[in-house]
Amino acid sequence: MKRRVVVTGQGVVSPLGNDVTTFWDNIQKGASGIRRLESEAYADINTKIAGYIDDFPVEKYLEAKEIKRYDLFTQYGFAAAVQALEQSKVNLKALDKDRAGVYIGSGTGGLQTLLKNHETMLEKGTRRVSPFLIPTMINNMAAGLTAIKTGFRGPSFAAVSACATSNHAIGEAYLNIAHGYSDVILAGGAEATITPLYFAGFSKMRAMSTKNDTPEAASRPFDQDRDGFVMSEGAGVLFLEEYEHAKERGAPMLGEIVGYGSTTDAYHITEPDYQGAAKAMELAIERAEAKPEDVDYINAHGTSTPSGDISETKAIKDVFGDQAHRLKVSSTKSMTGHMFGAAGGAEAIVTLNSVRENTFPPTINLENPDPECDLDYVANKAKEGNINIALSNGFGFGGHNAVLAFKKV
Template identity: 75%
Template sequence: MKRRVVITGAGVVSPLGHDVESFWDNIKKGQSGIKCLNADEYKDINTKIAGIIEDFPNEYLDMKEIKRSDPFIQYGYAAAIQAVEQSNIDLEKVDRDRIGVYIGSGAGGLQTLFENYQILFDKGPKRVSPFLIPMSIHNMISGLIAIKYQFRGPSFAPVSACATSNHAIGEAYLQIAHGYADAIIAGGAESTIHPLYFAGFSKMRAMSTRNDAPEKASRPFDAARDGFVMSEGAGVLFLEEYEHAKKRGARILGEIIGYGSTTDAYHITAPDYQGAAKAMELAMERAGISPSEVDYINAHGTSTPTGDVSETKAIKQVFGDHAYRLKVSSTKSMTGHMFGAAGAVEAIITLKSMAENVFPPTINLENPDKDCDLDYVPNEAVEGDIHIALSNGFGFGGHNAVVAFKKFSQ
């Protein structure tokens, strides 16, 4: 029989706060974390706005470790420690051979790679850091957290673009549900605010150029949306088998009841709503719930012209008339798009939404696209009962991952 999987800890580093409570408080208020990039290196790039991590406390690593860690590692490490600490797990009383770490990243250590390439170009190979590889590879957060806590269970780092941390959470859920682990720390981290990445996405015409009003730039489902806004940060959950958590008296934040993963097999960047629809269907089927039982969807909702329409089509195909009764919101309107960290950060928002019965808003939704006609909780949070929710994550390459959550009850 499939085992129940609950969440007992969460951690976040974001443009809207570096802990769950301050972050959630800003989400409820509808605050934007998007700011201008004033550095000269962005002056010839069309997009000059982003969700930037500022005033990040370096309390999780000492100065020596910080110098040897790419920012994405620092963010993910901090969020993971928050999650473990909130779980209040007694490490001396658990089987660490059955606790794992699944923390991924869409891009990995870009900052370190670019800096060391410039050093190679300017000063030669002897000046390249001996820590280049461990500072930049995608799996290093998982490795470092496993080392810190001596967790010797399954450990890896999924990489599936913007679906990365939904895949991490979903695959961790399956490992626990089917008895291969008792607990897994799962999520994602990203630090991609760099001129080269901006130049690449600008050439694709994928990012918003609303540079004169950064807080208004991310506007999912709005007719005037003109692309996503890049952001950085990390989100991590502590997943645990229910009886394992219950035995030690853990505080339970919510329950994962289903997970669906599909591939569009259609186009490297353009979405196909059929793949997204199938992922939602699978998540509900495996959760044993009907579409009419879902109260809320935290949408992928990136604020791109084609993506938002595609996701709306998928929701309407899956939910039929109920699509107009449930609430859908894109919290990327506030956070920007955190790529490999997005799914985990949005999972945390979804958990807090269920716990407090608050539907988070889609801000900047002033003139809805005629093809986006659902209830996207425009501009202000609203109260209402939330018992079951989905969190969607879709990535370049056609990767789709949907996690189904339930408000915890005995």
């Protein structure tokens, strides 16, 4: 029999705050974390705005001598994991660590470390490349460091599926616990890709917003005037726990994961196919033993790209039919920007808290809706209302789709 899986801890590092309380308060207020990049390194790049973090208190999580050993994405991921553990109030000494895992993924991994060492090699030669280059830059290091620091000896891996990374990590962790292989797993994603190289690449694709004069208004999902996504960074991690295990130790139960759907478009590297996204939502609802009419809210992938928002709207209509216009749908990327591999972790936290507090977070900057995006996107201001089941969508380059279903415990 499938076991129930609850969330007993959550942690976040983001442009809207480096703890869950601050982050969630800013989400409810409709605040924007997008700002202009002042570095001259971006002078020749069309996009000069991002959701960057400049107040990350790394010294709270790592000793001074350790900080330089770990790429920024690893620091973010570990910090979010520590927060989730602290909220869960788990007794690490009493925990069976052979049944405790870590699933923290990253779409890109240690890009900052790679670029720094490449520059060093070009300027000073190969002998000056750090011996820590490889173990610092690889995608699994946020998961690896977290496992080392916690002593968790159960399953550990790093999902890598672009913008669907965190949803895959959380979903696969949910299945692992549900089927009895583990009791607890830290799951989510971390990303630190704000670099001129990444900006140059996405700029050449014409995928990013160029509304440089109005950073706070640049990310505008479902709006007719949207012109691309805004790059962001951070981490989001959940502490997942088997229900009886959590109940026995009196853990705070923040919500329950009841479904997970994962599909692949098998269509195009960058262009979405709405049918794959629709199938992932259908599977999440089916595995939650629910019906489409039981779902009250969807935290959309909603990146603010012209084709992506239309495709996701089509997918929602395909799944929910006449019920689609009853649903509340919002994209919190309008506030956070796109955190790539960490997006699903942060948005799972938004969805979880939306269910707990019966709050529909807003899609800010939605002033002139695209005629092809005609659902209720909770424009500009949060709303109150009962939420029974909520979905969190994550779709990534390569056609990867992963959808999570949450409900109250």
